[in-house]
Amino acid sequence: MIRAIVTDIEGTTSDIRFVHNVLFPYAREHLTHFIEREQADPMVASALAAVRAEAERPDADLNDLVEILYSYMDQDRKSTGLKALQGMIWRDGYLNGSFKGHLYPDVLPTLQQWQQQGIGLFVYSSGSVAAQKLLFGYSEAGDITGLFSGYFDTHVGAKREVSSYRNIADQIGLPADALLFLSDIHQELDAAAEAGWHTVQLIRGEADTESRHRQVTHFAQINPETI
Numbered sequence: 518m519i520r521a522i523v524t525d526i527e528g529t530t531s532d533i534r535f536v537h538n539v540l541f542p543y544a545r546e547h548l549t550h551f552i553e554r555e556q557a558d559p560m561v562a563s564a565l566a567a568v569r570a571e572a573e574r575p576d577a578d579l580n581d582l583v584e585i586l587y588s589y590m591d592q593d594r595k596s597t598g599l600k601a602l603q604g605m606i607w608r609d610g611y612l613n614g615s616f617k618g619h620l621y622p623d624v625l626p627t628l629q630q631w632q633q634q635g636i637g638l639f640v641y642s643s644g645s646v647a648a649q650k651l652l653f654g655y656s657e658a659g660d661i662t663g664l665f666s667g668y669f670d671t672h673v674g675a676k677r678e679v680s681s682y683r684n685i686a687d688q689i690g691l692p693a694d695a696l697l698f699l700s701d702i703h704q705e706l707d708a709a710a711e712a713g714w715h716t717v718q719l720i721r722g723e724a725d726t727e728s729r730h731r732q733v734t735h736f737a738q739i740n741p742e743t744i
């Protein structure tokens with residue numbers, strides 16, 4: 518029996534184009550000024566230290582860090598330091614009304630239904646937990662963070678690693694076969710399935726012919742009671 522559902526964001530609850538055409542360019546545009554302005558903030562300093570460590574460039578100055586971060590953004594590298602900084606930059610964009618978090622229309626009513634059924638709801642994204650809370654806190658449907666019991670980011674591990682799903686199951690405190698992971702990326706679902714989770718793939722765009730996971734186009738097609 519499914520007792521908790523963990524959902525990806527990009528391509529699952531929200532349009533990949535919102536992330537790639539709105540969020541990522543906003544972070545890119547404001548990165549240099551943000552780092553110059555906020556470098557003394559302990560959370561910014563900690564994220565910059567993480568980037569120096571990841572790049573194995575302990576002596577990198579601000580110019581070097583901007584160059585490294587631009588290259589990570591070009592590669593869409595799921596760097597924990599970059600993701601922390603992007604989340605902090607997006608905060609300004611949400612607060613000043615530059616954008617709201619995109620949600621597919623089927624997402625909110627189905628999450629509400631699952632919550633009423635007593636199913637725990639969680640998020641797992643490469644975006645930082647702070648960025649996840651912003652997207653759902655300033656979503657097109659208003660603040661829906663109350664639906665979620667917890668959030669996970671790359672601090673538990675990368676999304677294609679089996680150990681990440683074991684870590685999440687430990688933190689939620691449920692056995693793997695009581696957990697359902699929703700994602701658009703079959704490699705992430707492969708890792709979750711190897712950890713013993715149930716999986717469903719969201720196909721919001723083109724079909725994925727390489728996938729061995731059950732595929733749906735909307736959340737409303739998923740009935741946790743029959744999984």
Ligand SMILES: CSCCC(=O)C(=O)COP(=O)(O)O
Nearest residue numbers: 526527642643644648649652
């Ligand atoms: C919190 S929305 C931004 C998501 C993000 O930054 C990202 O890189 C999405 O990556 P994912 O592995 O979750 O598809």
Ligand SMILES: [Mg+2]
Nearest residue numbers: 525527528701
């Ligand atoms: Mg995704």
